[in-house]
Amino acid sequence: MRSHAGTPPSRRRFLALSAGGAVAGAAALNGCALQVSSSVSGSGETVTLMVKPDDLSPELVKQAQKDIGVKIVTVRYDLTKLIGMMTNGNPPDLVRGVGAVDAPYFAARDVMEELDPYFARSGVLALDDLDPVNDLWRYDGRTQGKGPRYGMAKDFSQDSMYWYNTALFDQAGVDHPPETEPVTYEEWLDTAKRLTRRKNGQTTVFGGSYNGVLTPNLLTSLTVAAGGSLFSDDFSRVDFTTPEARKALGWYIDYCRAKVGPSLIQPDPNAWDGPTYQAGRMAMTNSGYWLGGLINADKKLAPVSRLAPAPVFQGGKRVSPCQAGTGLWMPRKARNKDAAWRVFEWFFGETPAKARASSGWGIPTLKSLRTLMPAQEDYQKRVLEVQNAELKHFSVIAFTPYATADSLYALFNQTAPAAMRGDMSVDTLAGRLNSVMNEQLKRGKEQVG
Structure with missing residues (x-):
């Protein structure tokens, strides 16, 4: 586990991130016990998501309020703005990211929350139900695909098809x-x-x-x-x-x-x-x-x-x-982690996840939702047959x-x-x-x- 102690990284070091390549944050990898509170209702809370407009429609924001009683405030995804919010000690509660490339980048900079304790007690997102594509969101300090989970993909494709x-x-x-x-x-x-x-x-x-x-x-x-x-x-x-x-x-x-x-x-x-x-x-x-x-x-x-x-x-x-695996991750300094996790569960395992699975815009990242993939027409059945055969050739490319x-x-x-x-x-x-x-x-x- 990573240390939660320490001051936020300096703005100068963080801005190198948006300048094009590399960095932020304390790189300490020292271990500690991760404290996770036991309440996950999140009802009545406000959670800030930094996303792109396509990630979360205004209708879904309203749906979240109705389904789980959490008010979602969205901020348009912008790397420079994200760095500014994080260095000012006021990060979003959840951030969109492209698992295939962002997970090792941010995890190596010690700015992501390890989510294993949350997954371990979730009644919505069971570890044995996670498609292997979610391993794109794992990083062990050296190699992508192993170690702690830092996020989850909302849906995916095998992008060389x-x-x-x-x-x-x-x-x-x-x-x-x-x-x-x-x-x-x-x-x-x-x-x-x-x-x-x-x-x-x-x-x-x-x-x-x-x-x-x-x-x-x-x-x-x-x-x-x-x-x-x-x-x-x-x-x-x-x-x-x-x-x-x-x-x-x-x-x-x-x-x-x-x-x-x-x-x-x-x-x-x-x-x-x-x-x-x-x-x-x-x-x-x-x-x-x-x-x-x-x-x-x-x-x-x-x-x-x-x-x-x-x-x-x-x-x-x-x-x-x-080559993508777009999803969400939680900043280590997020202030509203329990409510953010409730939104995370809802987004990846409840109403929005089911709607995405049945739309055909990507393969669901929970195996249990694969039955919702479009298969009414003969041509859809044909596509599904090819796609299902291809799943066994998936591997994480770090x-x-x-x-x-x-x-x-x-x-x-x-x-x-x-x-x-x-x-x-x-x-x-x-x-x-x-x-x-x-x-x-x-x-x-x-x-x-």
């Missing part, structure tokens, strides 16, 4: 991918080239989009799929020049150069795949199960859409990770605690376009990414201590 439009395949005379066996990444890219349509120098149909949640998350996952690791054993460095990372990076740059889908050098005017796929202008989209929420609502699109397993590299491992994914993303975006345009070799890009990202990681490691 992809949807495809059978009508566009049929029009192009291209065979559909197999339903439960993965194609190789090389085959996926070849298929995307065959499906791409251009007219007068403009792309009218993207053959396939494959960008992951953020490029650093994607490249981390692709490197594991190639049989390696992007990070060193202690997560303090990246190395894009290992054979496996070089293969992952090379494939992604090939994808960008081929211009079969959106990238930094060929942006999608819609800014994300959903509307483009829905308009019949994208044959494959690397969006996991969650895009079914949009697809199911379109009665013409849904019957011709299929979900396919995550591709594999020739000779690599079959992995199907979650991310570095020493930099935010956003900061590494910004560095990638500054460095990679020349290679995407063919003006720089992939080997040169690998060396430059090592240089700029390792400088960022080094600063982050120094700040964490």
Whole structure:
């Protein structure tokens, strides 16, 4: 257990967090007994949540008041504002976070509450009911996926899976991918080239989009799929020049150069795949199960859409990770922990969780809610069959605690376009990414201590 003693971290150290990479908080990992009060009703209390508008609608805020008698006040998620609130000793009671990348980052900075004692006594969130994706929210001081729980995902997808439009395949005379066996990444890219349509120098149909949640998350996952690791054993460095990372990076740059889908050098005017796929202008989209929420609502699109397993590299491992796992965590200095936990239980296990599960916008993170996933139509049953088969290939792919994914993303975006345009070799890009990202990681490691 972590020490609850000590003053809040200095604002200067905390602001390095938002400046792009690394830090806050006392990094002491000394043990102690965690005090948890026995009352969890929370009724009549006010709880502050720092979330994005999509996370919690005004209707749900009203519903919480009705269901559990807790008043929820929302603050728009903003990292700089979060740091300010935490350093001023007045943090929100619950904060949204992306488990795949935020959990190790904040846990290493000693600003998250360990939730194991709360889970242990919860009548709503049973440990044996938690989907393994929730292990993204665990961190043992060294590696993500083990140790104390610091949060929970609200729903999830295996983000290397992809949807495809059978009508566009049929029009192009291209065979559909197999339903439960993965194609190789090389085959996926070849298929995307065959499906791409251009007219007068403009792309009218993207053959396939494959960008992951953020490029650093994607490249981390692709490197594991190639049989390696992007990070060193202690997560303090990246190395894009290992054979496996070089293969992952090379494939992604090939994808960008081929211009079969959106990238930094060929942006999608819609800014994300959903509307483009829905308009019949994208044959494959690397969006996991969650895009079914949009697809199911379109009665013409849904019957011709299929979900396919995550591709594999020739000779690599079959992995199907979650690159997001968005959910909530509780700041260690939160003032209203019992009421916050009651909101946490309600959000992850009661009314909102059931509504999310039945919407098709993501897989529920409680196994007991899987029966609510849409399965009325034949095409939904088909999607569910593919998704259920894929669950056994899930594993936590650990991310570095020493930099935010956003900061590494910004560095990638500054460095990679020349290679995407063919003006720089992939080997040169690998060396430059090592240089700029390792400088960022080094600063982050120094700040964490």
